[in-house]
Amino acid sequence: MTISVQDPSAFYRALCRIRSFEETVLENFPKGVFFGTTHTYIGQEANAVGVLAHCQPQDIVFSNHRCHGHFLAYGGDPHALFAELMGKSTGVCGGRGGSQHLQWKNFYSNGIQGGITPVATGMALAERLQGHSPVVFTFIGDGTLGEGALYESLNLASLWHAPVLFVLENNRIAQTTPVDIAVAGNMAARFSAFGIPAQELDSSDVLEIYPLAGKLVDEVRETQTPRALILHTCRFGPHSKGDDTRSEEAIERMKTQRDPLHLQAARVNDEQSIQIRSEISAEIAAAFQAALADPFPVIHAVAGSSI
Amino acid sequence: MTTVLESLNHALHTAMQADPGVYLLGEDLLDPYGGAFKVARGLSTAFPDRVLTSPISEAGLVGLASGMALRGLRPVVEIMFGDFLTLSADQLINHAAKFRWMYNDRVRVPLVVRTPMGGRRGYGPTHSQSLEKHFLGTPGLRVLAPCDLGDPGLLLRQAILEDDPVLFIENKLLYLCRIPSGKDLADLELTTLNPDSAAAPGLDAQTYAPAYTLRMRGAPPARLTLVAYGYMAHLARQAMVQLAYENEIFTELVILTQLAPFTIQPVLDSVQQTGRVLAIEEGSLSMGWGAEIVARVAAALGPRLLASQRLAALDSAIPASGPLEAETLPDTAAIIQAAKKMV
Ligand SMILES: Cc1ncc(C[n+]2csc(CCOP(=O)(O)OP(=O)(O)O)c2C)c(N)n1
Ligand SMILES: [Mg+2]
Numbered sequence: 001m002t003i004s005v006q007d008p009s010a011f012y013r014a015l016c017r018i019r020s021f022e023e024t025v026l027e028n029f030p031k032g033v034f035f036g037t038t039h040t041y042i043g044q045e046a047n048a049v050g051v052l053a054h055c056q057p058q059d060i061v062f063s064n065h066r067c068h069g070h071f072l073a074y075g076g077d078p079h080a081l082f083a084e085l086m087g088k089s090t091g092v093c094g095g096r097g098g099s100q101h102l103q104w105k106n107f108y109s110n111g112i113q114g115g116i117t118p119v120a121t122g123m124a125l126a127e128r129l130q131g132h133s134p135v136v137f138t139f140i141g142d143g144t145l146g147e148g149a150l151y152e153s154l155n156l157a158s159l160w161h162a163p164v165l166f167v168l169e170n171n172r173i174a175q176t177t178p179v180d181i182a183v184a185g186n187m188a189a190r191f192s193a194f195g196i197p198a199q200e201l202d203s204s205d206v207l208e209i210y211p212l213a214g215k216l217v218d219e220v221r222e223t224q225t226p227r228a229l230i231l232h233t234c235r236f237g238p239h240s241k242g243d244d245t246r247s248e249e250a251i252e253r254m255k256t257q258r259d260p261l262h263l264q265a266a267r268v269n270d271e272q273s274i275q276i277r278s279e280i281s282a283e284i285a286a287a288f289q290a291a292l293a294d295p296f297p298v299i300h301a302v303a304g305s306s307i
Numbered sequence: 308m309t310t311v312l313e314s315l316n317h318a319l320h321t322a323m324q325a326d327p328g329v330y331l332l333g334e335d336l337l338d339p340y341g342g343a344f345k346v347a348r349g350l351s352t353a354f355p356d357r358v359l360t361s362p363i364s365e366a367g368l369v370g371l372a373s374g375m376a377l378r379g380l381r382p383v384v385e386i387m388f389g390d391f392l393t394l395s396a397d398q399l400i401n402h403a404a405k406f407r408w409m410y411n412d413r414v415r416v417p418l419v420v421r422t423p424m425g426g427r428r429g430y431g432p433t434h435s436q437s438l439e440k441h442f443l444g445t446p447g448l449r450v451l452a453p454c455d456l457g458d459p460g461l462l463l464r465q466a467i468l469e470d471d472p473v474l475f476i477e478n479k480l481l482y483l484c485r486i487p488s489g490k491d492l493a494d495l496e497l498t499t500l501n502p503d504s505a506a507a508p509g510l511d512a513q514t515y516a517p518a519y520t521l522r523m524r525g526a527p528p529a530r531l532t533l534v535a536y537g538y539m540a541h542l543a544r545q546a547m548v549q550l551a552y553e554n555e556i557f558t559e560l561v562i563l564t565q566l567a568p569f570t571i572q573p574v575l576d577s578v579q580q581t582g583r584v585l586a587i588e589e590g591s592l593s594m595g596w597g598a599e600i601v602a603r604v605a606a607a608l609g610p611r612l613l614a615s616q617r618l619a620a621l622d623s624a625i626p627a628s629g630p631l632e633a634e635t636l637p638d639t640a641a642i643i644q645a646a647k648k649m650v
Contacts, residue, residue, distance in 0.1 A: 060378075093411040103410035108377075110409075112401045118367045119402055122374020122382075129330075130379055149397070152367025160359070 003053040008267040011049060011206050013276050015261050018045045018069045020277075020284040021078050022237070025068070025085065029241050033292060034085045038099045041069030043204070043236030046260035047169050048073035050209030051137065051229065054217040060106040060127070062120035062138040066169075067102055067109035070139055074107045078284055082291035089297035096297075114140070114147025117166070121153045121226075124162035128224050135220045136164045143174020145183050145190065154194040157226040165213075165220050166191065166228040171235035176245045191228035198228035204258040207267075234258045308491075311459050312482035315346050315421075318460030319383070322467045323354045326381060329467060332372055333385030336360040343387045344423050344482060369395035369420060373403040373472070376418040381467055389424035389476065390436050403472040404447035419466050421475035425538055425589055426620075426636050428479060431627035437537075437590040437620070439476045443567040443599070450567040452476040454540040455484040456519050457499060462564055465515040476566070478538035478589070494548060496522045500573045516565035518573040523551045529559040530650045532577040533642070534600050535587040536563050543587050546642035554643070556650055566596060571603040578604050582613040583649050587642055592619035618645045 003010045022040040029038065041048065048069040055061065055074060063070040071081060076092070084091030085099050092102045100111030110116050120138035127134045144150060145168075157164050168187065172179045191198035197219070201212050209231060216227040234254040238244040244251070265273045309317075323329045331350055333342060337360045341348030351358040361368050365386055372382035386392050392399075403416050426435030443450055451466055451473055453459030466473040489497070498520040521544060522529065535543040540562040550556040559577045563569060578584045584604050586597030597617035605612055621635045 093409065093413075096411050097409050101405075101409045103406075103413055108410070110402065110405075112397060115370065115397055115402055118370025118398065119374040119377070121367075122371035122376075123378045124374070125371065126375040126378035126380045129375075149366045149370060152362070152364035153370070155362055156364060156367050156371055159362070 003049070008264065009272055009276060012261070012264045012268050012273060013280065014049045014073060015045045015206065015264055016277055016280040017078065017284070018048065018072050019261055020280050021072060021081070022068060024284055024288050026237065026241060028288070035087045036098045037240045038085065039066040039240050040237045041066055043234045043254065043258065043260070044169060044171060045069055046204050046206040046209050046264075047167070047231050047233055050206045051167055051213040053210055054214050055135070055137065058132060058134045060120070060123050060134055060136040061108070062116045062123065062136065063102070063107070063109035064113070064116060064139050064141065064144070065100045065111045066141065067100060071102055071104070071107060071109070076102070076104055076107060077287075079287035079290050080104070082288050083294050086291050086294070087296060088291055088294040090291065090294040094297050113144045114149040117150050117153035118156070121157045121162045121164055124157070124164045125160055128161065128163055133221060133224055134163060135217050136162070137167060138164060139167045139169060141174060142168070142170040142172065142179045142183055143177065145187065151190075154191060154196060158194045158196050161225050163220045163224040164226040165216055166196070166226065168228060168230045170230060170232045172232070173235060173239075173246070175239045176243070187230050188228070196226045196228050198230060200230040200232065202232035204233060204260040205263045206260055207264070308485040308488070310482065311453065311455055311484050311486065312344070312346060314458065314460035314486060315453070315463055315477065316348055318463040319347065319350055320353060321460075322383075322464050323350065323357060327357075328380045330357045330359060330375065330380055330382045331385065332359045332361055332368055332382055334361055334363055334387050336385065342385055344479065346421075346477070346482075347385060365391050365394035366398055369398040370402060372420075373398060373406070373416055373418050376403070376416045376472070377406065377414055381417045383419045383421060383467060386420060386422035388434050389422040389438055390433050392420075392422055392438055392442070395420070396441070399442065399448060399472070399474065400445050404445050407471060408447050415470040416472045417470045418472040419463075419475055420473070421463070421477060423477045423479045423482070425478040425480060426625050426632055429627050429629055429632060432624040435625040435632070437478075437588070439474070439566065440590045440595045442474055443596060445567070448472055448474055448567070449565065450474045450476065451516055451565055452478070452537045453481070453564060454519070454537055454562050455481055455486050456497065456540070456562065457517055457564075459486070462516060469515075476537060481538040481541065484538070484541055494524055495544075496524045518564065519562040520573065520577060521547065521560040521562070523547070523557055526551060526557045529557045529581045531556070531558045531583040531585060531646055532574065532581045533558050533560045533585050533587060533646070534563070534574050535560065536566060537589065539587045539589050539637070542639045543642055546639045546646065549639070550643055550646055554647060556646060558646060571600070571607065574600060574604060575607050578608060578612065582611065584612070584615045585618060585642075585645055585649060586616075587618045587637060589620055589636060591622045592617060593622050595619055614649050616645055616649060618642060
């Protein structure tokens, strides 16, 4: 969803929409309205909003397990996403996929760490070979740096000039495993070793992320070769739900110093920010209620249609 | 007479000629080498922009190809040895085969992964296996295996035309087999069956993969049904002829080219007459394809099934040493021996 930097309230609105959606998910999970599990994006909202503000209609997004924020920033419908989490027929994928498996327009996600990067690379290659000049955004986390398929993708993307922007969201933890006991060496060097220029930013400020992402997106678009953007960020919530192993103080510290919503709220006046928050919470509440009322799919529709 | 290898190679030429969206990807594909088993020979010369010789990255490559397939192209990936398919298992099972269904039928993945399987060349434990059983029954993944009857190249061309992912298993010894003409099969009566999709719920309407039934011409009623695919179908055909001429044991051979998903009907049609079934495969015995064949026949026929057996490789790794490998893999003599015990 293209957003103009001239309008701070548009960014604020997009950040709030993700936050409000995810808070509603966590709040309602214990009530048993959702199936399976979820991975919320609270704390990382500025990444999706700042990066995908550059996404044009011909572009493609391939996201991972933590995909709600990416989906909503792409322009996805909160009602359809709630419905998908609830396994309803009105869900993004008719209830087949659930939280981690979304497909809508040019947005895709899958829950296998590292597995999506070769697929995203192939999509980018296919688009370029067919004479299009898209950018394929693919999102991975720090923990996914452990997966071999990623490095095969980097090699192939570089060799075969695939227009991919690899967005590495380093929230410094993978489920419960801190980055320093899982990732050796240097993150940026992983990309540059394959000839893929990489830029790093340690910020939760959408107005810092947006321009750097824009520069890399432009480079991918113009050169039709890959780039990497490493965003050092903070996960405020649990990995999925109720499974945070970090100290409360550490989380509180992150929340006071690195909240993308607070940073952006300072750029819109109080009255406006209150209004935006209330509009968004009404929108999200209505989407949630609507999804609750939606019907479940019937099994023959699920079983019969593919091989 | 055309060999299976020539037929497949010709099919790739034809498919690439017909559709500029067809790409071939794999390791060491460029001429003059033309791929480890030469199925790709000539293609990089004819279509230099569409034959992508790749780094040694089976996972990356199959993933990349399914991305290409999602976005409008028809990639064909060659995995140099079927043994290396394990490296791309995640991409096949959790990605390519899942996408269409998981995304609510809004996307299609016209991907073909073809690979040579099988032993008898002394390549040892990691270059001789028939690993297809590990992929059979994966929802969303069609598994095909040509044999040396009919038109193996046509089967490949149709797999390339299809909009869902296909794993295409080529036995290495089958490559040099010549495809017999009607005249060459003089003693045998060949029936080609297209399985009825209605008989197999969940199977696509596309019924391009044929099944074949072979009988001894003018022979008394058969008392045993042999079921096989790939190169084992070639060996079973030899066994069938020897059993008839040397032992007066008359059998019917049913050959499947679609291993999964599949309909048992062509097998049932035969076993209903013979009462006995022997499933023959080159993969290791336990938990294999033959077990599925026998289970389905037993479920359908109940007490009308007089006897059922499986013949397969030993449940062991495949040794390099010639005599050991020969002991490990089923051959014509083993088929004859197993058949004699059953009638
Ligand atoms: C192949 C694979 N292994 C393990 C998992 C289980 N898993 C899901 S998310 C996750 C942690 C991922 O960490 P990271 O890449 O840093 O992303 P984050 O969750 O921090 O966004 C793990 C281990 C998985 N989904 N896929
Ligand atoms: Mg992480």
